[in-house]
Amino acid sequence: MSEPAGELRRIALPPDEAGRPREALLVLAPDAPPRAYLNRCPHLDVPLDAGSPGFAPRRGELICHTHGARFRVLDGYCTWGPCQGDALLPVEVARDADGLWLVFEGARLQVD
Numbered sequence: 445m446s447e448p449a450g451e452l453r454r455i456a457l458p459p460d461e462a463g464r465p466r467e468a469l470l471v472l473a474p475d476a477p478p479r480a481y482l483n484r485c486p487h488l489d490v491p492l493d494a495g496s497p498g499f500a501p502r503r504g505e506l507i508c509h510t511h512g513a514r515f516r517v518l519d520g521y522c523t524w525g526p527c528q529g530d531a532l533l534p535v536e537v538a539r540d541a542d543g544l545w546l547v548f549e550g551a552r553l554q555v556d
């Protein structure tokens with residue numbers, strides 16, 4: 445198995461209209477801008493990480509823990525698997541003098 449290609453952090457997002465919790469997966473890689481995506485697989489709308497504590501990017505990809513679909517960290521595009529050609533929902537990442545932020549549906553969440 446390949447080595448992890450960056451740190452992954454889970455960030456709680458505001459709940460959806462039905463009150464269900466949501467979460468972003470934030471990837472912090474040494475030589476790339478930070479990227480974040482909603483932790484939902486477009487194949488079956490389940491958490492991409494399936495709650496696995498060891499979930500991490502590998503060789504620039506996030507790999508769905510349920511059926512193995514592969515998503516580029518760069519843009520969330522699915523390059524292989526049952527949802528090939530689809531993409532993860534991006535969450536905006538912003539940095540300013542106060543730190544790193546996620547911007548999602550009007551909410552601004554400080555990461556660090």
Ligand code: FES
Nearest residue numbers: 485487508511513
């Ligand atoms: S649920 Fe992610 S590939 Fe099937």
